[in-house]
Amino acid sequence: MSSKSSRRAFISATVASFAWLITGGRAAATTPAISAGAPCKVKGKERTVDGVTFVCRNAKGKLVWRRKPGEATTKVITVRVLESAELELGKTKVVNAPAPNGGTTGVVLTRTSAGITALRVNCTHQGFPVGRVGAVLECELHGSRFNPETGAVINGPAARPLTRYDASETNGGIYVTVTSA
Numbered sequence: 289m290s291s292k293s294s295r296r297a298f299i300s301a302t303v304a305s306f307a308w309l310i311t312g313g314r315a316a317a318t319t320p321a322i323s324a325g326a327p328c329k330v331k332g333k334e335r336t337v338d339g340v341t342f343v344c345r346n347a348k349g350k351l352v353w354r355r356k357p358g359e360a361t362t363k364v365i366t367v368r369v370l371e372s373a374e375l376e377l378g379k380t381k382v383v384n385a386p387a388p389n390g391g392t393t394g395v396v397l398t399r400t401s402a403g404i405t406a407l408r409v410n411c412t413h414q415g416f417p418v419g420r421v422g423a424v425l426e427c428e429l430h431g432s433r434f435n436p437e438t439g440a441v442i443n444g445p446a447a448r449p450l451t452r453y454d455a456s457e458t459n460g461g462i463y464v465t466v467t468s469a
């Protein structure tokens with residue numbers, strides 16, 4: 289190989305590596321966009337994909353899918369929050385789970401003979417965290433008490449049950465699914 293052609297090969301390999309680095313970096317940093325799927329053909333038609341509703345609209349003479357205005361997007365996170373062995377029958381533990389809209393949310397886990405119950409830790413009266421006291425979940429702030437197996441109110445002032453999350457157990461771990469809405 290002549291020095292001219294080897295220099296050309298070196299330059300093209302360098303350019304290719306550089307391009308790979310740029311596109312690879314961008315791909316890793318980008319969250320995949322939610323797509324409405326098949327092409328938009330009928331103006332006004334709606335389509336829901338992964339809980340997001342799109343409407344077929346005319347944009348500069350082309351029919352395109354756009355998110356439906358005002359549509360609330362529900363985000364869902366399922367996360368392993370505890371090892372199964374760490375929660376005995378009849379016991380309660382409070383763990384933190386990532387919240388879909390950022391930050392974390394406290395979750396009260398209780399193992400019953402029917403499985404795991406996962407409840408939002410915040411009292412439905414004014415949001416103070418509840419804790420296990422004897423056989424109930426109690427809010428120290430104003431004294432509301434809840435059933436740890438269902439989240440139902442035992443006594444107020446809270447009037448609504450604790451928010452319940454889906455919980456499952458697999459591969460030796462406890463998983464909680466938290467939604468933003």
Ligand code: FES
Pocket residue numbers: 411412413414415416427428429430431432444445446
């Ligand atoms: S905040 Fe829990 S009883 Fe008031």
